[in-house]
Amino acid sequence: MCLSIPSRVEEIIEDQFAIVDTMGVKRKVSLHLMPDPVNIGDYVLIHVGYAIAKLSEEDALESLKIYEEIIKELEKEEKAEILGDSYE
Numbered sequence: 001m002c003l004s005i006p007s008r009v010e011e012i013i014e015d016q017f018a019i020v021d022t023m024g025v026k027r028k029v030s031l032h033l034m035p036d037p038v039n040i041g042d043y044v045l046i047h048v049g050y051a052i053a054k055l056s057e058e059d060a061l062e063s064l065k066i067y068e069e070i071i072k073e074l075e076k077e078e079k080a081e082i083l084g085d086s087y088e
Helices: 057-083
Strands: 007-013 017-022 025-030 043-047 050-055
Touching: 007 025, 017 043, 025 050, 043 057, 050 057
Parallel strands: none
Antiparallel strands: 007 017, 007 043, 017 025, 043 050
16 A cells, blocks of 8 residues: 655756655655646655645645644554553
C-alpha cells in the first residue's frame, strides 16, 4: 500500500521539475506526468518522485491535519511501549 502525502510546490525549476515541501522535507520531483500546469503554492501528490495529481488547498490541508494526528498517536504509542505503560 502506498500513501501519498500532499506536498506544496515551493519552486519551479528547469526541465519540468519542482522543489516541493512534504511536511517540512524538501525534495526535487518531476512534473512530467502532470496533465495540468503546476504553479508555486499548488499542492500535489507524489509517487516515486513524480507529481501525479493536483489537489485543492482545502483538501491538502485537511489531509495534512490527519497525518499530523496519526503521527501524534504513533508517538504516544511508541512512548508508552518504551516506558512499559499500558496504552489505551
